[in-house]
Amino acid sequence: MYFPSSATSSATSSATSSANANDANDIDTGISTGISTGISTGISTGISTTQTMPTMPKCDTPELEKAITAVLQSSVKIAEALRSTTLGATAAGTTNNSGDEQLGLDLLTDEISFKELRKSKLFLNGISEETPTFVPLTPGAPFTVSFDPLDGSSVIGPNFAVGGIYAIWPSRSTLVGESGRACLASVVVMYGSRLTAYVAVRGSGCAELTHVASSSEWSCTNEKVAIGERKVFAPGNLRATQDSPRYGSLVQGYIEDRYTLRYTGGMV
Numbered sequence: 001m002y003f004p005s006s007a008t009s010s011a012t013s014s015a016t017s018s019a020n021a022n023d024a025n026d027i028d029t030g031i032s033t034g035i036s037t038g039i040s041t042g043i044s045t046g047i048s049t050t051q052t053m054p055t056m057p058k059c060d061t062p063e064l065e066k067a068i069t070a071v072l073q074s075s076v077k078i079a080e081a082l083r084s085t086t087l088g089a090t091a092a093g094t095t096n097n098s099g100d101e102q103l104g105l106d107l108l109t110d111e112i113s114f115k116e117l118r119k120s121k122l123f124l125n126g127i128s129e130e131t132p133t134f135v136p137l138t139p140g141a142p143f144t145v146s147f148d149p150l151d152g153s154s155v156i157g158p159n160f161a162v163g164g165i166y167a168i169w170p171s172r173s174t175l176v177g178e179s180g181r182a183c184l185a186s187v188v189v190m191y192g193s194r195l196t197a198y199v200a201v202r203g204s205g206c207a208e209l210t211h212v213a214s215s216s217e218w219s220c221t222n223e224k225v226a227i228g229e230r231k232v233f234a235p236g237n238l239r240a241t242q243d244s245p246r247y248g249s250l251v252q253g254y255i256e257d258r259y260t261l262r263y264t265g266g267m268v
Contacts, residue, residue, distance in 0.1 A: 055207075055220055055223075056068065056199045056201070056207045056209060056220060057199060057200065057201035057204035057205050057206065057207050058201065058204045059185070059201055059204070060184075060201075061142075063122060063142050063143075064143075064168070064184060064185060064201070066120065066122055067120065067122045067123070067142075067143050067145075067168050067185070068168070068185055068187060068199055068201075069120075070116060070117055070119070070120035070122060070123075071117070071145070071147075071166045071168070071187045072187065072197055072199075072209070072211075072218060073116050073120075074112060074113045074116035074117060074149075074164075074166075075164055075187075075189040075191075075195065075197060075211075076195070076211060076216075077112045077116055078109045078112050078113070078149060078150070078164065078189075078191070079191055079195045079211070081105075081108060081109065081112060082105070082109075082162075082191055085105065085108065105150055105153055105156060106130050106149075106150055106153050107130060109149035109150040109164070110128055110130040110131060110149050110150075112149070113126075113128065113147060113149040113164075114126055114128075114131070114135060114137075117137060117145055118137045118138065120138075121138045121141060122138065122141050122142065122143055123137045123138060123141050123143050123144060123145045123171075124136070124137060124138060124139070124140070124141040124142070124143065124144055124171040125137060125144045125145075125171070126144070126145045126146075126147070127144075127145075127146050127147075127175070128146065128147050128148060128149060129147075129148040129149075130148075130149070141171060142170070142171050143168050143169065143170065143171050143184070144168075144169045144170070144171050144173050144175070145166060145167070145168055145169070146166075146167045146169065146175060147164065147165060147166040147167065148164065148165045149164050150162055150163075150164060151163050151164060151165050160264055161190060161191060161192035161193075161264070162191050163188060163189050163190045163191060164187075164188070164189040164191070165186075165187075165188055165189075166186060166187040166188075166189075167183050167185075167186045168183065168184045168185045168186070168187075169182060169183055169184060170182070170184065181202075183202065184201070184202055185199065185200065185201045185202065186199075186200045187199050187200075194210055194211075195210070195211040195213075196208060196209065196210050196211070196221075197209045197210075197211075197218070198225060205224055205225075206224075206225040206226075207220055207222060207223045207224065207225060208220070208221050208222035208225050209221065231257070231258065231259045231260060232259060232260045232261075232262050233251075233254045233259045233260070233261060233262075234261065234262060234263035235250075235251050235254075235261075238251070
């Protein structure tokens with residue numbers, strides 16, 4: 001799969017000054033023109049470059065790369081829907097298997113994901129938070145996909161960032177009791193001021209991709225994503241600390257070690 005570069009260019013202008021005021025004006029004009037041209041060229045090149053950037057992590061097979069591409073295409077469609085719908089935090093009047101109230105956007109994004117993943121003809125089955133039973137997609141396809149198309153939908157109202165979580169498995173997987181090590185690839189999508197995706201492939205690391213709307217292409221903006229050591233923590237479902245002593249002890253340990261609690265938006 002091809003991801004265009006975000007190339008930049010700069011222009012410099014030099015001139016030899018003289019005592020003549022007209023010459024000085026010519027020099028100033030030349031410098032201004034050079035800088036202006038350089039900036040314009042850099043912006044234009046960054047959008048329409050033909051140079052090759054590092055792509056996402058190496059996939060074992062072309063089919064896996066195409067499967068990831070299908071997930072990315074699904075996220076583009078969802079981003080378009082989020083920006084064009086007025087549903088916001090409108091409740092759908094139903095709950096999912098986790099007991100969470102479903103929003104209209106939960107159901108809409110679930111439908112979009114299944115539609116795009118089915119079109120790829122690369123997934124035998126699909127299962128999601130909103131549709132918690134296997135949905136047959138393409139007979140004989142090599143992969144199974146599990147996903148939450150809109151994680152954090154409850155914070156859509158205040159316009160916080162939300163995201164999508166996708167995992168690609170071998171088609172034979174039932175997912176029951178499955179180790180995360182069996183996952184072939186995962187994609188975590190962020191719907192915020194930018195549309196970004198973090199693509200991790202088993203054995204090949206993780207890369208950040210950013211969608212460039214003007215060219216409808218994905219650009220690799222960080223080919224080796226790594227989380228550095230910091231004293232920041234962001235626990236999910238704090239209510240569970242009352243039901244799980246081990247989880248409660250973990251969170252309390254972070255507090256005692258003076259970690260900073262910092263997060264916004266959904267779990268992603």
